[in-house]
Amino acid sequence: MMGTRHPAAAREGKVDRNEKKRLRERIGERLDVSGARLTDDEAVFLSDFIDEYDEKHRGRTETRTSSHPGWSSDGKYVRTDKFTDTFTDEVGIRTDHEYWDDDGQSGQSTHDIKDARGILNWFKERG
Numbered sequence: 001m002m003g004t005r006h007p008a009a010a011r012e013g014k015v016d017r018n019e020k021k022r023l024r025e026r027i028g029e030r031l032d033v034s035g036a037r038l039t040d041d042e043a044v045f046l047s048d049f050i051d052e053y054d055e056k057h058r059g060r061t062e063t064r065t066s067s068h069p070g071w072s073s074d075g076k077y078v079r080t081d082k083f084t085d086t087f088t089d090e091v092g093i094r095t096d097h098e099y100w101d102d103d104g105q106s107g108q109s110t111h112d113i114k115d116a117r118g119i120l121n122w123f124k125e126r127g
Contacts, residue, residue: 015040023047030091032115042120049119050091057087070101077103085122088112093122 015023023043027033030050038046049057067080084096092114100106113122 015043026050027116031119034115036116038116042116045123046116046119053087053091058089059087061086072103074103077101077105090114093119095122 020038020040020043023046024033024038027038027043027046027050030053031046061084063082063084065080065082067078070077070079079099079101082098084098086094086096088094092112095111095113096108097110098106098108113119
């Protein structure tokens with residue numbers, strides 16, 4: 001999951017306290033870091049993610065669709081889920097979820113991920 005290590009991390013095997021504080025401050029300029037405890041690797045990953053955001057991520061969209069059976073008081077149905085993740089203009093990820101059941105039910109929701117832990121979890125969930 002974690003990208004290449006920051007030069008200070010590669011040199012010493014980990015990020016020293018001052019470097020980590022500097023990384024956290026840089027990350028905090030673009031993402032919400034309040035309440036987030038970051039390991040050295042996570043701080044370096046987020047710093048790299050922000051540095052490479054315009055080039056590698058901005059505007060990229062991924063869509064996943066899956067179907068699975070479910071049960072309700074009316075009996076068995078099949079639900080289809082569609083998740084679309086979009087890297088927004090500002091550093092962050094918008095996740096759109098749509099679902100529809102073969103019995104006519106449907107819905108949708110949107111969630112914006114603009115915090116450090118949320119970004120890390122998004123990448124972790126996708127391997």
